[in-house]
Amino acid sequence: MEYVCANCGWEGPKAKLGKSLTLLGVKDEFCPTCGKEDFLVNDTELEEIVFHQTTGEGTCLLLRPLNNPTNS
Numbered sequence: 001m002e003y004v005c006a007n008c009g010w011e012g013p014k015a016k017l018g019k020s021l022t023l024l025g026v027k028d029e030f031c032p033t034c035g036k037e038d039f040l041v042n043d044t045e046l047e048e049i050v051f052h053q054t055t056g057e058g059t060c061l062l063l064r065p066l067n068n069p070t071n072s
């Protein structure tokens with residue numbers, strides 16, 4: 001699975017990510033270039049972000065009926 005850093009633009013496989021061991025023994029993964037972990041997104045998350053951006057207008061159209069309930 002490929003990862004992309006939204007901060008510096010780094011992209012690469014999971015194996016290339018920086019890793020650190022926390023007190024609980026859990027490995028934190030972070031960007032090997034800028035050291036940030038909050039900006040890392042994997043392929044799936046990236047697709048979801050693009051999906052939401054491209055369908056932003058559609059979301060507004062879907063919400064419109066909820067704001068205008070039909071009182072018949």
Ligand SMILES: [Zn+2]
Pocket residue numbers: 005006007008009010031032033034035036039
């Ligand atoms: Zn980065």
